[in-house]
Amino acid sequence: MEQTTPTIRQSEDSRSEPFENDTKSETVAESTPQPPSDAHPAPSNSPSHPPSTSAELYNMAAHTASKKKGTASAVKKTSKRSKKTGGPRAAKRAKPARSGSTGDAHESAGSELEESDHGPYCLCRGADDHRWMICCENCEDWFHGECINMNKEIGENLIEKFICPLCTNESLTTLYKKTCALGGCRKAARIAQEEKSVFCSNEHAQTWWERMVAKLPKAKGKGGVNDQLTQEEFMALLQGGLSGTDEEGLWRLVKAPFAGKESNGTNGTEKENPDQMHLSAEEKEYLENAAAARFHLAEETVLCHKMLALLEFAHKRRQAAITAGRFKEDICGYDQRLDSISARDAFEAFAKSPEGEAIFKASQLSDPLGEGDEVRGMCERKRCKIHSGWYKMLSLGLKHQIREMATQADEVGEEEKAMRQAAKDRWRRKQSEKNWVEVLDG
Known part of the structure; x- marks a missing residue:
């Protein structure tokens, strides 16, 4: 009996060691943001250790790491040209497709964190130091926004085609999108959509009209001698059908007399008439x-x-x-x-x-x-x-x-x-x- 007692204690101690190691590793993983590969529990040599506990801790660590890694992409909306902005490291991460299995996500997350890209890039010939960067469409080199005096908001929203200062010449230059007509907005206007607009959204169009109408006086002056339109008169013009667009597509308060589609006067087909039909002999x-x-x-x-x-x-x-x-x-x-x-x-x-x-x-x-x-x-x-x-x-x-x-x-x-x-x-x-x-x- 005396010889069997130490054996039982040793087996109990050996059983408790994996749980203590698992608890310590889980505490370290929660306290310090380490890669998922460092948060794995220590392998147990005891055959009596339950295999399900280690697998559950592994899955929890991998899920936590993948969640932290994907937080930025979930909050920030990717731009239309996301491949050409952000930096070379972000462009490399966007190329491989995401895997559905937890093990593949764990391996890709580990490889991304261990990746180091030291360049050289940009005019400064520096590295990808997590500053915002944009790619040149001609030489495909990456440039820091600070080095080329470009704001991140403008680069992501208003750049149609970026050409770096080294490649810029008479035939190659940076193309910008049309900015929203609302003052202070740095988003592109919807001129490429089916319903063309000089505003980025209907809300900004409404805000622009409200601001314009608010600048008009609400009532006539005391003397009554004022040729400026009031808010009531302006809204009446808009709703009365007297305003419209001219031949050039510009909005006018009063339409031109007899404005409309022209016909040739013979069969009613609409077409543009030459000067010979307009002018007299004199x-x-x-x-x-x-x-x-x-x-x-x-x-x-x-x-x-x-x-x-x-x-x-x-x-x-x-x-x-x-x-x-x-x-x-x-x-x-x-x-x-x-x-x-x-x-x-x-x-x-x-x-x-x-x-x-x-x-x-x-x-x-x-x-x-x-x-x-x-x-x-x-x-x-x-x-x-x-x-x-x-x-x-x-x-x-x-x-x-x-x-x-x-x-x-x-x-x-x-x-x-x-x-x-x-x-x-x-x-x-x-x-x-x-x-x-x-x-x-x-």
């Missing part, structure tokens, strides 16, 4: 003359620019002669080939001559005889009164003439536009009245 003749006048002004403008170019060539030749020591600062330096600048026809003939074509092709004035003399053909008098201030005077006159012709061309263009619009309105009125005559072949 209007066509006027528009032809106006177009000819604008063309003539354009030709004169081209000649004036050539005159300015020839004037610059003469000024550069004088400066080159002064630099070479052939002239002093008080020498006139007027080139005799500038005499045709003030006369339009004479200059046009000079520009079309072989000498003029050679000058404008070479973009410089040289010796008229072609012998390489730097000062031949230039006025060599000191303080010349005849050509005093020739460069400044001629350049100012030509620039003023160019501005005057541009103003005249704009006026003629506005007159043409007004006549075409009046003819179009007249056509719309006739179409709305439906007072045309149809000829039926018998």
Whole structure:
């Protein structure tokens, strides 16, 4: 009997050791956030230890680790372009598919926590240090938002296609989405959906209208002399059918008279009518003359620019002669080939001559005889009164003439536009009245 007692105590102690180890390991796993692989209970060598207890603790630890790992993804909504934001480590975690078994989830969670990506990335050539990053669509390199001066909110919501500063050129650049029209909102507008809107949601559209209406006065002033709409008048306009969209899709308080779909007046089919159906014979003749006048002004403008170019060539030749020591600062330096600048026809003939074509092709004035003399053909008098201030005077006159012709061309263009619009309105009125005559072949 005395020999059997220690044996029983030893077996009881050996049975209690696994439970104590399990309790300690569970306490450590709950107190410190360790990976699921470190939270496994110590294996028991005793055959009397129940196998179900160890399996239950393993499942609980794996479930707790997977729950902690998935908390961020459950709370934060993934953006449409989640693969290109967040960082290279987040992009690598998004590639493998999630497994349904607990053991696969435990192994993937352990591999993600043990993974270390030191780069180099970004302009700073640093590592993925858990700061927000975005991927370039061209070079597929990752960049920290702080290094490229980009906010995380803008990068996740308003970037359609990101091109890094190293890849940006005339043909490649970052594309942004249209921002919500509500002030302060940094979300994309719904312009790519079936029901297009400049707001990101119906709530923001309602808020925008409420703010706009709230800016209007609630009632007229004391004197009653105020042309600003009140809130009641504005709402009445919206509900009365007087407002609507124009041809360009913009909202207007009052529709254009006779606005609507046009027809050709014969079979009622809707189509855009050419100007030949809108304009009368007198209007066509006027528009032809106006177009000819604008063309003539354009030709004169081209000649004036050539005159300015020839004037610059003469000024550069004088400066080159002064630099070479052939002239002093008080020498006139007027080139005799500038005499045709003030006369339009004479200059046009000079520009079309072989000498003029050679000058404008070479973009410089040289010796008229072609012998390489730097000062031949230039006025060599000191303080010349005849050509005093020739460069400044001629350049100012030509620039003023160019501005005057541009103003005249704009006026003629506005007159043409007004006549075409009046003819179009007249056509719309006739179409709305439906007072045309149809000829039926018998």
